[in-house]
Amino acid sequence: MNPAIEEKILADHPDQEDLRGTVGYWNFLPPDELDELLRLYNRVSHKTLRISKTLGIEGKKLLREDDDYEDLRNFTEQYEGTASPDEQMHLEWQDLLAADPELEAHLSSLPDSVFSGKQHTKHGARAVFFCYSRPAHDREASVRDGQDVWSAEAGDVKWYMVNLESDAILEDAARIIEFVRCDPKTPRRVQIDQEKLSAVRKSVEKHIAKTYLRKVQAPVGVKPILKAWMELN
Helix, strand or coil, X not given: CCHHHHHHHHHHCXXXXXXXXXXXXXXXXXXXXXXXXXXXXXXXXXXHHHHHHHHCCCCCCCCCCCCCHHXXXXXXXXXXXXXXXXXXXXHHHHHHHHHCCCHHHHHHCCCCXXXXXXXXXXXXXXXXXXXXXXXXXXXXXXXXXXXXXXXXXXXXXXXXXXXXXXXXXXCCHHHHHHHHCCCCCCCCCCCCCHHHHHHHHHHXXXXXXXXXXXXXXXXXXXXXXXXXXXXXX
């Protein structure tokens, strides 16, 4: 709404004087049957409410005549106000770094396959936690070197936890963190014999080969890199 520009617009289009200074917006929703497939309604309502908040529109007729403004507003507050599990974990990591400026350098200096143990949160239960770096095809390096290159830098990092009672492998980091979370004062507890630990590690690496490595069509010889692991007992 630059005054100089507005003056020029009105000079060229005096018929638009009543329209200047107003904002209009339209939303287009598909039929209910199609909307159920596209799942657009929640996304459109969220964007509509953001427009309403930005422009200060208090009108009731936002999307449909039977929409309730408060219901949509509450949906938006929940949508914007609740961090995802990954976001919560990232914030927790940032808090750790803020509390100890030397922590990141210390962790970076640790060797791969670093191992420890702690008490399981459930009495009598036993499990083993793993953190693996999973390589992926490195396009830039492949173009540069003239051959297929697979690297950890091009891949990701994945958590796994094996329940030793059922042999089930859990991959949900948001659930795993509840078992492995600790602080510097948490006592180290190592009791599982080496033969059992080695067998569990091999089972996880076979699982990664059958799932992730097969999915990305990794060539023979490409393997995940164990970054850290910990027994829970």
